[in-house]
Amino acid sequence: MNNSVLSIAGFDGSGGAGIQADLKTFSAFGCYGMTVLTALPVQNTTGVKGCYEIPLQSITEQLQTIFDDIVPHAIKIGMLFKSEIVEIVSNFLSQNAKSIPIVLDPVMVAKSGDSLLLPQAIEALKSRLIPLSTIITPNLPEAKTLTGILATNQKEMETVAEKILTLGSQAVLLKGGHLQGHMACDLYWHSNGIKQWLISPKIQTRNTHGTGCTLSSAIASGLSLNLDLFESCKLAKRYLSQAIEASRDQKIGHGAGPVHHFFHLWPTLDKI
16 A cells, blocks of 8 residues: 555544545555544534534644655545635645645535535635646536536536636536436546546435545545546546445435445455
């Protein structure tokens, strides 16, 4: 495990999203996972019950301590909660991670509908962090917050993706899971002009908690393993589809359950 990946994100004590999902994904890819905690949501599969802030200085110290010891091969950014945290993270990464690929999942709302990014932090995200990102992975509601446009079909997704690229990231993977229909249509668009659709059948299940966290972490894992950006996105989507399929009928919790991050590795008793 010589490929390290850092997650800068929030917490999920129920294990399906946030840094817990990120660590599981990194491990599933054979990468060494590390975390910097940005906020402490209290949540389970039914929703977010509250959110506790942590001292801003602790975020700076976490980042510095990791980089002093283990410089990551790739970075995934998730929940940042407020503008001050966006500024801390962007300031640190602009100085210390110039050659490290950064996958930004612009987490704004939990699966349950609870807010995970304060409204005043959106402009900071757009002006400070997106320009540092190798790729940004918004879903359609998040893309609407960033651009003012809610895409309702694939043609409109192209318009939205093109507008997101003007915010400064190298590439965008616009997730189309909210579109009507039986197919999950995601649009990859790189600032160099490469544009590709990644399309797979939708899987009918309630177990979709943490899918955005898992996808972005899988992309970061691919990048840490020296895959190129588009290959990392293709592999991440394939991995997530199989993780959802493997969890389709499992019952964990009373709400939106987690995906099966280790579908390709479990059971393991016969391997120990």
